[in-house]
Amino acid sequence: MVPVKNPSISVDCVVFGFDGTSLKVLLVKRGYRERQPDGQTVLREDVKLPGSPIYQDEDVSSSAYRILEEMTNLKQVYLKQLQVFSDPDRIGDDDLGWLNETYGFETRRIISIAYYSRVKLSPKIISHTAMRRAEWHDVQSVKRLALDHKAILMTALKTLSTQLANEPIAFELLPRKFTIRQLQNLYEAILGIEIDNRNFRKKILGSGYLEPLQEREKGVAHKPAQYYQFNRHAYERETRLKSKLNFINWHD
Amino acid sequence: MVPVKNPSISVDCVVFGFDGTSLKVLLVKRGYRERQPDGQTVLREDVKLPGSPIYQDEDVSSSAYRILEEMTNLKQVYLKQLQVFSDPDRIGDDDLGWLNETYGFETRRIISIAYYSRVKLSPKIISHTAMRRAEWHDVQSVKRLALDHKAILMTALKTLSTQLANEPIAFELLPRKFTIRQLQNLYEAILGIEIDNRNFRKKILGSGYLEPLQEREKGVAHKPAQYYQFNRHAYERETRLKSKLNFINWHD
Numbered sequence: 001m002v003p004v005k006n007p008s009i010s011v012d013c014v015v016f017g018f019d020g021t022s023l024k025v026l027l028v029k030r031g032y033r034e035r036q037p038d039g040q041t042v043l044r045e046d047v048k049l050p051g052s053p054i055y056q057d058e059d060v061s062s063s064a065y066r067i068l069e070e071m072t073n074l075k076q077v078y079l080k081q082l083q084v085f086s087d088p089d090r091i092g093d094d095d096l097g098w099l100n101e102t103y104g105f106e107t108r109r110i111i112s113i114a115y116y117s118r119v120k121l122s123p124k125i126i127s128h129t130a131m132r133r134a135e136w137h138d139v140q141s142v143k144r145l146a147l148d149h150k151a152i153l154m155t156a157l158k159t160l161s162t163q164l165a166n167e168p169i170a171f172e173l174l175p176r177k178f179t180i181r182q183l184q185n186l187y188e189a190i191l192g193i194e195i196d197n198r199n200f201r202k203k204i205l206g207s208g209y210l211e212p213l214q215e216r217e218k219g220v221a222h223k224p225a226q227y228y229q230f231n232r233h234a235y236e237r238e239t240r241l242k243s244k245l246n247f248i249n250w251h252d
Numbered sequence: 253m254v255p256v257k258n259p260s261i262s263v264d265c266v267v268f269g270f271d272g273t274s275l276k277v278l279l280v281k282r283g284y285r286e287r288q289p290d291g292q293t294v295l296r297e298d299v300k301l302p303g304s305p306i307y308q309d310e311d312v313s314s315s316a317y318r319i320l321e322e323m324t325n326l327k328q329v330y331l332k333q334l335q336v337f338s339d340p341d342r343i344g345d346d347d348l349g350w351l352n353e354t355y356g357f358e359t360r361r362i363i364s365i366a367y368y369s370r371v372k373l374s375p376k377i378i379s380h381t382a383m384r385r386a387e388w389h390d391v392q393s394v395k396r397l398a399l400d401h402k403a404i405l406m407t408a409l410k411t412l413s414t415q416l417a418n419e420p421i422a423f424e425l426l427p428r429k430f431t432i433r434q435l436q437n438l439y440e441a442i443l444g445i446e447i448d449n450r451n452f453r454k455k456i457l458g459s460g461y462l463e464p465l466q467e468r469e470k471g472v473a474h475k476p477a478q479y480y481q482f483n484r485h486a487y488e489r490e491t492r493l494k495s496k497l498n499f500i501n502w503h504d
Contacts, residue, residue: 057361208496245417
């Protein structure tokens with residue numbers, strides 16, 4: 001028996017990845033019918049975030065994991081609740097028509113509980129998601145998304161850039177070993193700014209959070225750059241545990 | 253015309269306050285009918301978080317502010333989204349009956365979008381909320397709440413204690429001027445632990461975040477304690493702006 005879908009509640013997932021150069025977001029295709037001035041309809045395709053209405057008997061988080069896997073083949077990622085999108089007019093009449101037709105609803109509105117995630121992009125993951133026709137798009141080049149998904153993406157990106165300045169999330173997007181150039185590319189991609197190379201290098205190496213490895217890039221045209229890894233222990237010791245507002249983990 | 257309520261989506265608000273000694277949460281009364289073994293029903297009363305289903309044509313956040321004001325008289329507080337509570341079995345059969353009867357629904361499940369807030373408690377606010385029969389209960393003495401509201405309260409409390417160790421939220425709950433004793437009481441109430449007086453005093457004064465005022469307690473039996481205020485500028489300078497992961501606001 002096919003589970004019944006809830007016509008009032010959906011989930012949408014913003015999954016960010018980084019390929020060493022640019023910030024990516026995982027998108028899926030949507031087919032829809034566009035009405036023409038002469039009353040005819042034409043089949044069109046656009047892209048959207050992976051997402052769908054939840055089942056009637058399903059927890060929202062379980063639903064997000066299930067839908068992400070069904071639509072993109074991606075599992076074993078950590079999805080975090082971003083925000084509820086609930087403007088009663090968030091979905092225009094045409095898209096509401098698409099929604100009701102696709103899912104057999106007669107709803108006037110649906111709220112979306114948005115989740116987001118950061119994954120280490122690899123050729124393996126890319127071929128894995130491609131099996132479901134899900135694609136990783138450059139965030140900076142995403143012009144338009146179906147429904148209100150552009151707004152959801154922008155909210156997730158804003159959250160990502162705030163976190164980047166305060167938490168060591170960069171290292172969740174980078175491979176275990178990375179070059180300073182890759183780290184800088186990531187900062188520039190998320191913040192949408194250019195950063196001075198020498199200043200960046202000086203600051204990030206001075207932080208004490210990076211550990212040099214006895215290994216350099218291979219098979220590159222330019223001078224091979226050194227690899228580094230994130231020293232989480234050094235970070236934790238310096239920040240969270242040392243917070244002057246923290247009276248639980250005192251380190252005298 | 254009375255707006256139609258959405259049978260699938262509700263909001264609940266966890267509003268914390270601090271009276272100088274203990275941590276409080278704002279609760280409202282709920283009347284319900286309890287079935288007896290002989291089939292009769294008896295009217296009962298218990299307490300719950302301020303909350304209700306949203307209107308069909310309403311944004312979730314607007315709904316949270318409206319419902320909080322309608323049920324507790326409280327406005328001009330900042331409500332932040334805490335988490336969605338969406339276990340399909342989160343509400344038992346009896347409470348589902350109460351819900352359907354109260355709001356004229358025939359729903360099998362409802363999700364709750366929980367909000368939380370921190371307010372500076374004052375006699376004025378207490379008398380204001382009392383006009384709607386809303387009451388400030390000691391968090392530590394809350395045994396049972398209607399529906400799954402105890403679980404929502406505990407989640408909010410956990411969030412509050414995590415924040416307390418990492419962000420200067422204590423000063424949103426304290427009056428503008430406060431004693432070290434009051435600050436320590438607040439930490440102890442939120443964390444549910446006892447903290448050594450001398451250590452606390454030494455650590456918090458050593459942080460540089462507190463500014464002594466030329467003023468002491470009045471009309472107290474014990475030796476009047478000195479008042480302090482939070483120096484947000486010193487805090488910002490030392491933490492956020494100086495994050496070693498922050499490449500936007502560089503301060504060389």
